[in-house]
Structure formats: structure tokens, C-alpha cells
Amino acid sequence: MLYFIYLITKKQPNWNDTMNCLQRKLAESLVIFDGAIGTEIYRRNFFVNASFEQLSVTNPDVILDIHRQYLDAGAEVLTTNTFNANARRLGKFGLADQTATINRASAELARQAVREAGLEGSVLVAGSVGPIGEPESAADTRSRDSILVEQLEALAPVVDFIIFESLRTTIDLAAALEAVKAFPELVYVLSFAVDRHAENHSGDGISEFGRLISTFPGQRPTAIGLNCGGGPESTLGELEILVKRTKLPVIVQPNAGQPRGVDGRMIYMTSAEYFSTYAKRYAMLGAAAIGGCCGITPAHIRELARTIKPLMRAEKQELPKVEIVECDLKEPVPLAEKSSLGAKLAAGKFVTSVEITPPRGFDLASTVAGARKCKEAGIDAVNLPDGPRASARISPFAAAVAIQQQVGIETVLHCCCRDKSVIGLQADLLGCAGMGINNILFITGDPPKLGDYPFSSGVFDVDSIGLVKIQSRMNRGIDLGGKSISAPTRAVIGVGADPSAIDLEREYRRTCEKVEAGAEFIITQPVFAIETLFAFLDRIAHLKTPLIAGIWPLVSYRNAEFMKTEVPGVVVPDAVMKRMAAAGTKEEQREAGLEIARESIAAIRDRVQGIQVSAPFGNVDLALRVLK
Template structure:
């Protein structure tokens, strides 16, 4: 299949570049005292093999190994007379790997420090023309901190040929308080130029810092934005400069880039095919899900029947309708097929009077029983009503509809509908997500099924009576977008919200105030901290979790695990008590499945 124009591709959805070439060449034994670009002519098979790895990882754009292939840089290696040969070979190798479906970006970086402005313009202009004449799809300017120079080169490029120009800046060393402001300034200058098509930032920073720049900048520009970070900050280990951010960490941020409105992403220094593979799993599958599949128009003669009243659908529906306080515990389904240990914990919750259990459908690859099967065991063997967690990751629309109808036949009516995260690493690293539809689409679907109409627009002989909820994230990096989606979820039929666990009471309170207009009851999620070590892990390793300093200080004071656990319970109770006038319930996610911790959070008469 032939590729569409690059700019059309960028506007249609996320576009994924490859990762670092220099990092890979170095790992394969090319020393830093050599020109990496020279390898195009001295060992082209090595370069081709690296491209093949990036193609297999899911990259959609391959960057030519020509970043410093200009006359001045190559002159430092006595290769000034080989500029044309190195560029021609670099483009040919990338094009052979790209085939007819992938894009080739002609990479251009800066000349060495100390080069005069005039000399640099001349050298890079030569490089631009050679790359274009060799047939690249895009001219990619990378890591420019001199915006005047970058703008002049963009103009020179467009006047030579009307080819897509992607202009990426990097930031010079500035105070931490200044880099976000400078990032927006650079982006706005590039955005105003009539000679740029895609603008963005790459290099010098890891994903966390670049996310901050994206958050600050995206609403002030009009052109597609590219964000291509390093794999964190390098550290020297045994004399080698290494980037220690894991591919999984990188992929978490790639998803946030997509959520925040970035059109292009990929990897810079320190990234490998493993990073790009995880990014592809994260952003390409999610990107498909964000392109909503429209449910079919209703056939002639088909009428939407009035759904069963909310209070008659389930105990949860009745509690929601009557404004009663709701308490639910989240339990992860068991490993393997033996349900006995899991059900012993369910029995304890049942004896304690817990009315609802939420069964999450987690993305981490492991041999766990399905949420559907687990919920069925709970319903058949206890007085507890299960809330079935359903995500759009694993099944297409037809399979999802079949499961919904099956759930109704067993009386499983309480649903928490979420888009879901991409599959993560485990023993099944190549598993992919489906994402035919996101949570809003699933809410539309269950609303339609409740009215006796299927996704194809035909009448059902018997419909469903679901109580459909949705997730909300009060600490989403792009909070305005999260607020907007909350209102969209309400319009699509959400009858309750369950929040991600949040430790900042003020932040959570403000978020709840902003979505009050949806009219949808909010059940807040709490995760009682088990220890200071547990708090550190959540704070530093789980993107999106922010624990206030006073809570961290409080947890650090405990010298034994039990006192720390008890204080974690009290902190969770304090969060709930502070917000009780604004919410209709709480969901407790006990760390390590500790039922006693969950019950202590919910206890009416706990005293320490």
C-alpha cells in the first residue's frame, strides 16, 4: 500500500519516528572518535540492520544517518570530500528499509561550535539540497538552539523545493524556572513561519521535562507539534554514558504526549528499538481508539425503547438514584483458574457488610482469570454485587457486544467502562491492543443496548439493563481535556464516575467542582499507603501519582511497618472525610490485596 502525503498522515493521527541511530551504532562497536555517518559507506549492512530493527518495532518514519553529514563536521574526520557519497548512501539505506509504506526524513543537525554563521548556512544548505535530490520525503532539522539560523534554513529549503519541513529546536542551558517559558517562545516563533510545516522539540531532555513544555505550549500554536525526547538523562556507568529510562517508562509518557495533543513522537539519544516498540504499542493502538467508530444508523422501523429505570436495574443503580453513600473495594482477579483463595477474601468482605466489589481489567500481561469470570463467581457465591471493569483494549466491537449480552444474561449489570491502557510487558511482550472504541463509545453502546438496539442499528429481542460508569483522572497532565471528556462521558450515558486515587485533597476538590455540571455522582478512589517505601515507589515510578510533601514526611517518620500501614489508612480516611460533602462514595484499592486495610478504611468506628 502506497503511503499518503506526510503532512496528511500527521494530521490524521499520531506519527511515530524511529529512535537513536548513534546509540545503536555505539552499542555495536562504533567508537565515538569516529564519524557515525561514515558507517553509511564503510559498513552499510550495520546501518541497514538497525533500520530493520526499527521497522519491526513499529516506526513509521526512518531518519537518515546524516545528522552531522555536512562538510564542516566531516572535515574533522578528513571526510569533507565524501559528503555526497555519505548522504547518498544514507538516504538509499533508509529508503530501502522504508519500502513503499514508511517515510524517510532527511536528518540535519548543527555544525560544530565555533563555525561562523555564514559557513554554517553554506554547509547545511549543501546538505539540504543533497538530501532533497536523493529523494527524502521530509527535511528534518534536529536539535537547533539558534532559532534565527533554523528559520533561515527552513526558508532556503522551501525555496529549493516545496517539501515538508519539520523544524525541531532544543533548549540551551537555562535555569529550571526558564526552560518552559523559552520552549513556548521558540515554538511560537517557528509556528509563525510560513516555511515550517511541523514544529517541535527534541534532545537534551527526558520525557518528563518535555511533557511540561507540551502542556505549556500546545494551546499557543497552530501547527502539528513533534516531541522526541531522550531516554531520560544520561549517567556515567563504568566510564560509559548510559540512558537508564526503561522502554516501559518511555511508553507511558508517549501516551501522555498523544493525550496532550502531540502529532509526532519518537526517540532521540539513548533510545533503542525496544523503546520504539513500547511506544508503538502505546500510541498507535490508542490512536486507533481515539478515532471513534461510529455506531450504525438505526434501521427503518426500529425504535429505541425506554430503558428500565435506574433504580430497578441493580442495587448500585438504586443507591445512585437515591443518593445513598456507596462503598466498594477493588480486588484483582486471581492468578490461574483456582478461585478459592480469592473467594475467601470475598467472604470476609461479605461478612463485613461490603456491598460492592470492583474487578479491574489490568493491562499487565499475566495469567489472570478474566474480570467477567471473576465477577460471575462473586455474584453466584456471595451477597456482594460485582462491578465489572470493561476496557476497550482487548476486543473489537462485535466481541464486546456479545460479552455485554452475556453479562446481562447472568445478571451482571454494573459496568465501569474505560478505554484501557496498552498491553504492558510481561511474559507476552508482543500482545497488541485492539481499541476499536474508547470509553465514550462503550457508554454509547451500553446506552443503545439498554434501549433494545444493537450496534448495527437493529432491534434486539431483549435488551439490557446496565448501570454504566466511567473513570476520571483528576491528575491528568492535560486537565482541561480530562474535564471535557468527563462532560462527553456524561452525555454518552455515564451514571457514575470513579476517580483514580489522588492524595492531594485540594486538587481533587477543585476537579470535582469543575465536573459538577455533569450531574454525575462521583465515587473517589483511595489507595492507602502501606509504607514510606510504598509511597516513594508511587511518587517516583508511577506516572501521574503526586503525593504531597506533608504526607511523604508523615510516612517517613514511622519506624515499623504496622504503624506506617495504620497511618496510611488514616490518611485515606482523612481524604474521604474532607470531601464527603462533594462525593457519593469511595472505592478502596488495598495495597497487596490486604482486606483488613480495606475494611479499616471503611470502618465506622476505627480508633488508633
């Protein structure tokens, strides 16, 4: 049957007129806030015996330079230098009568930085309002909310929204809520400073804060936030609690944390890379915006913007819709006819595969030899990762061609979104079809910062869901642009899943979207927590999609520690860690890891349709021993 096909380009959202500027910004994509102002002032040799807020009047070039650096780093929201610019805090320096002047000057400096950069309309200015503090004398009888109103009167006309930062007590929160009553149209955010249990020092926590907000008769906050706290790691625990208790967008701004003792030294752990690693976890949990508090610098924000924004853009990016008008649209090849692996999956048979990571050099001899061992052992397929942990290795496509031609065993080729545009990705998929590589696992990919080339840029035109949609179209004979490719490709479409994800709701949703997009089988991250896998299987049972469980045979206690702390999506239970620790020699530890892997397979075999065993550090013999 003949059809025409053309693309419907993605349109800009039709924003509801009732949405304010911050709501629109948060709805578009993950938003990057700036970092600390006070930290940057101190780095410029202004000491704490002076009012940092007054510098907006006396040394405006210093504050303007800080804003410019954050803009250059990629910040999409600048916060004003007004955290302590209320009459009570300024009064300690004899500056209470300059409250309005300092706040207006600070707001104008942030606005000037945005204007000079030509970013008006795309970068927002947030008016920072910190806690009032306690009165210095009995003569200070003004109410907290009246002090806040004075500051808001100066800030509100200039900034895009107000952010009440470091709210630590219900007293501070109540004062902020009372103050906003005087500004019926005010756009504002409430940001809390709590501990890892989402509580303050007096035991009040997110639940009590939420109760006060829900009973407040005035306009609701546009978003709520977490700032300061105990550093990136502590904030992750706070966020896990908060996202389950609110439907409002959440803004996360941790501080740099406390130094840790390491071999007798006190070391600050929050490097720019460390910060962005946790930022990715915040994003995966559903944070709508990420920035920094005390100790977080433009370098941290630059790394955050460079590594996180492309990932989130890929997830939010929608492929252009293809409207079929007249073209030779083909029926897809049935799963059972695509490949031997596809035939076994379609028949409900149990499958096995071994994951072999391609070498860093160009000599494929050992890779081919390992694949030959798999063939002789009766393994169904060899799984080939694509640049795991953002490493530079020989093309897995080249490895797949060599293995299939020289050994005669099928491969499962990973196809990663990180390194190529949709043009290059489609070229690779056509190459796979031409060379008979028909089993493909589509993954989003690790960000470049995890590897040896952190300066490299991730492309991420699409994520794994988008790439599955592209392959599904090609399996019907058309490419992303609606162009005929003459014959449908025969790809068996696989996707990854993480049963131990931090945000299981997100993982479940994305797994459903992958299957809806065309996924025909699922391979999980390495499984150590069996009950977690079973819970995930129960949740996705309605999808009726074959699931192959990943198994990693631990080779040492150090390897177990690495998997537990460094590999995203892998949970190693304490019981497993204890067993590995109890093994004495390296050989005993390797045998313990082997037994754990075998026990895991025995426990899950009846619930899955296959097992994929990784060959740790290229040890194919060990992987095959697991499957015996």
C-alpha cells in the same frame, strides 16, 4: 415502533488538497519515528574518528541495514544519515566537496529501504539536518544559511520532508528559517534540544524560539519537535511546557539519558520498557509523533510501536454509525430500575463500595468471604477489577457471579478493552445481562507491558468511550452490528476518571465524551491530593453525573512510594509521603495510612456521591475500617 438499522462504515478522510504528506500522516494517528543512526553505526564497530555520514557512500549496506531494522521494528518515518552532512561539519574530514553526493546517497538509501519493504506511501523519509557548528578557521566565511541551502538542495528532491534537529540556539533557528526561504514548497519540522525547563544553555527557551517562528515571513513549519535533551524523564517536563504554547503538532524524540548511580553502579535507566512507559505519557499529553534520538535503538522502537500504537488506535477509532431505518428499538430501562446501586445513584443517596481484586488462582473462597464481610458491614457493592496492571487472574465475571449468588451483594464489574475484540466484548456484556450483573465500569485497561506478560498483544479495538457507546446501544436493544438482542440490557454504565492526570484538558474532554456516550456514574483513581479532586469536580459540575471517589489506604511507606512513582494517574503529595515516612514500625505506618484515608473521606464527603475504598493486597478488614 419498527425501525430498520444498518451500519454506515467508516470512510477514509477526504484530505484537503492543501495538506502535505506529513500533515496527513500526523492527522491519521500517532506516528512512530525511528531512533538513533549514529548509535547504531557505532555498535557496528565504526569509531568516532571517521565521518559517519560518509558511510552512506563507502559502506551503504551498513546504513541500509539500520533502516531495515527500524522498518522491521515498526517505524513509520525513517530519518536519513545526514545529521552532520553539511559542508562545515564534513570539512573537518576533508569531505566538504562531497556534501551533495553524501546527502543524495543517504536520502536514496532510506528511500530504497522503504521501497524494498513495499511501504511506499505509508512510510515517510525525513531528511535530517543538524546544526552547522562553528567555523574551524577565519577562512570559513560562508553564512550559516548558505551552508544549509547547499545541504537542502541535495536532500529536498528525494525526501518527503526536512527535520532540522537539535536546534539549541536562536542563531541556529534563525539560520534554518532563512535557509527555507530558498525552497517555497519545502515541508519541514523544527526540533529543539532544550533542558527540562524548555530552555537552552544561554537561557533562551521555547518562548523566544516561538517569537522568531511567529515573525518569520515565509512558510510555517508543519510541526515542531523536541529531541535529544536529558532523556525521557526530562523530555516529559519539556513537552508539558511546549504543548501549552503551540497549536502545531509536536514530535518527541528523547535520547537515552545519562546513567544514574545505583548502589555504587552507574546504570542506564532507559530500557525499552522504560522508554515506552514515558512514550505513553507523551501520547497522553498530546504528542503527535514519537521516536528516539541518541542511544535509542530498534529494540526501543519495537517496544514503542507494540505497546503505544494499539492504545492510540483505540482512542482514535470511531465506531461505525448506526442509521435507524426500521427495527424494534426499545426505550432504555430507567437508572433507578436497573439495580440497587442504580436506584441509590438516581435518588442522590451516598453509596459505598469496596474494591477486591480477584485472585491469581481459581479458588474464590477468600474473595467470597471478603464480599460477605462487606455485605455484613452494609456496603452497597463490591468492585471487581479486570486484570489490573495487565495481570492474569481469574475472570472477574466468574467472581461477580459467585459473589452475587453466594453472598447477595451487588458487584461493580470492570470491563476492559485490552484483551478482546468487539465481538468478545459484546458476548461478555450479554453474559452480564443474562446473569444479572448490571453495574459495569468500562475502562480502556493497562497495556500488557505493565504486567507479567509483556509479549502479549493488546487488542484495543475500542477504548472506554467506544465501549460505553456499545453498551448504550445494547441498553436500547441493539448490538454494534445493528442486530436486535430482543430486549434491552439493564447495565448501569460507569467510567473511570483521573483528577490528577498529566494532561487535565484531555482528561476533562474525555470525561465529557464518556458522559455524552452514556456514562451514568464516575469512579476516580485513588485520591490523595484533595484540592486536585475539588478542581476537577468544579470543572465537570455541569455534567451532573454522580462521582464516586477512590480511596486507597496506604499500608507502608514503601506502598506510598509505589503509588507515587509506579501507578499512572495517582498523585501522592509530599505531605503524605512525610507522614508515612515519620511513622516508625510497619504497624504505625499502616495506622498512619488508615488515618490519612479517613481524613480524605471526611474532607471530600460533602462533594461526592460515594466512596470506593480499595482493599490493599486483599485486606478487606482494613478497607472496612476506613469506612467506619
